[in-house]
Amino acid sequence: MPSLPLPQELRLPQRPQGLPHPEYTTPRGVSPLVAVREAGLQYPNYTPFTLPNLEEKPFVDRGLYAAPGQTRLLAAAQEVHHLTPEIGTELVGLQLTALTDAQKDDLARLVAERGVVFLRDQAMDVHEQIAFAAYYGDLHIHQMAGIIPDLPWVHPVHKDETAVHGRSHQIWHSDVSYELQPPGLTMLKMDTLPPAGPDGTLAGGDTIWASGYALYESLSPTLRSFLETLQARHSGLEQAEKARRTTGCLRRDPIETIHPVVRTHPVTGWKTLYVNENFTKEIVGLEKRFGDGLLDNLFRTVAEGYEFQVRWKWSPDAVAIWDNRATFHTGIFDYCDPASSPRPAGGPQAERPYLDPNSHTRKEAIAATQPGKLAEKEENKGLDGL
Ligand SMILES: [Fe+2]
Numbered sequence: 001m002p003s004l005p006l007p008q009e010l011r012l013p014q015r016p017q018g019l020p021h022p023e024y025t026t027p028r029g030v031s032p033l034v035a036v037r038e039a040g041l042q043y044p045n046y047t048p049f050t051l052p053n054l055e056e057k058p059f060v061d062r063g064l065y066a067a068p069g070q071t072r073l074l075a076a077a078q079e080v081h082h083l084t085p086e087i088g089t090e091l092v093g094l095q096l097t098a099l100t101d102a103q104k105d106d107l108a109r110l111v112a113e114r115g116v117v118f119l120r121d122q123a124m125d126v127h128e129q130i131a132f133a134a135y136y137g138d139l140h141i142h143q144m145a146g147i148i149p150d151l152p153w154v155h156p157v158h159k160d161e162t163a164v165h166g167r168s169h170q171i172w173h174s175d176v177s178y179e180l181q182p183p184g185l186t187m188l189k190m191d192t193l194p195p196a197g198p199d200g201t202l203a204g205g206d207t208i209w210a211s212g213y214a215l216y217e218s219l220s221p222t223l224r225s226f227l228e229t230l231q232a233r234h235s236g237l238e239q240a241e242k243a244r245r246t247t248g249c250l251r252r253d254p255i256e257t258i259h260p261v262v263r264t265h266p267v268t269g270w271k272t273l274y275v276n277e278n279f280t281k282e283i284v285g286l287e288k289r290f291g292d293g294l295l296d297n298l299f300r301t302v303a304e305g306y307e308f309q310v311r312w313k314w315s316p317d318a319v320a321i322w323d324n325r326a327t328f329h330t331g332i333f334d335y336c337d338p339a340s341s342p343r344p345a346g347g348p349q350a351e352r353p354y355l356d357p358n359s360h361t362r363k364e365a366i367a368a369t370q371p372g373k374l375a376e377k378e379e380n381k382g383l384d385g386l
């Protein structure tokens with residue numbers, strides 16, 4: 001991690017009651033992987049503890065306070081690279097820990113628009129990561145994933161010879177979509193890369209994101225109109241059952257929730273597809289064979305719409321911040337035991353998903369405000385096929 005002086009004090013969320021290993025404290029400025037192991041604890045830790053069931057609560061997205069064009073953030077970056085036309089932007093020359101609140105608000109809007117924002121070489125320990133994420137809302141604690149014992153908001157994504165979940169993350173999904181208020185902005189920071197290159201070099205474990213906005217607006221107007229009438233059942237029951245079977249660590253009553261198939265993003269106002277292969281089990285009110293056929297086609301569109309995806313190659317201390325409401329993602333498990341790839345993730349709960357009938361697709365909204373820009377883009381697209 002690049003060395004920067006550590007701030008004296010950070011405001012972290014209040015810890016819930018009954019955390020396991022109350023004697024353990026994560027030291028500042030070191031890898032939680034190293035610290036937990038040195039303390040003789042499991043990483044990530046699956047020691048069971050219980051949490052109250054989640055209840056609906058108000059949420060206001062900080063992206064609503066962004067400046068037009070996110071100028072306060074982007075003017076401070078040395079370079080801004082849009083990695084694909086549809087999704088993914090890399091910012092160069094910024095340290096997240098040094099951002100002002102105004103710049104953090106701009107970042108929320110940039111992530112909402114571009115789906116995922118990347119930064120490399122972030123001097124940010126896990127405490128700072130939590131404090132940063134907590135600016136955007138109440139941090140989510142996963143119903144069954146491993147945690148760092150004293151920092152339960154962190155979900156260590158980890159695989160080594162002790163991993164019990166194998167390849168379960170290699171499936172396109174939106175995190176915990178079965179919840180009433182699934183997380184919005186979500187952050188992942190690379191701790192240790194797998195030495196999975198052919199000569200033992202650091203390689204492997206990339207992550208791919210796909211844009212829900214772009215996928216949705218690629219569908220025909222007729223299909224989009226139909227999808228906007230539908231709701232789907234998202235389920236956390238299978239995941240809970242797996243937890244009972246493997247680690248015995250389930251912290252809340254597992255739930256299923258009905259969400260609209262198309263939701264509106266509260267900051268951009270754009271419509272996005274909101275069904276995913278991991279957790280969406282059924283279209284409500286359709287015969288099962290029709291609903292399953294429809295879902296299967298939508299899942300295939302997510303997986304095979306390469307022009308709507310961005311693949312990120314990690315480096316130590318790289319950070320990804322994505323909008324879990326408007327994107328799908330999957331890890332790539334091309335590294336083998338005993339290689340390890342720990343990366344702490346965390347994010348705040350967002351609003352309950354909704355569809356605003358007056359909202360638009362992204363392209364419709366851009367065309368309404370900048371008609372020339374979109375027409376020019378479409379014209380250029382046509383030339384690509386020549
Ligand atoms: Fe995920």
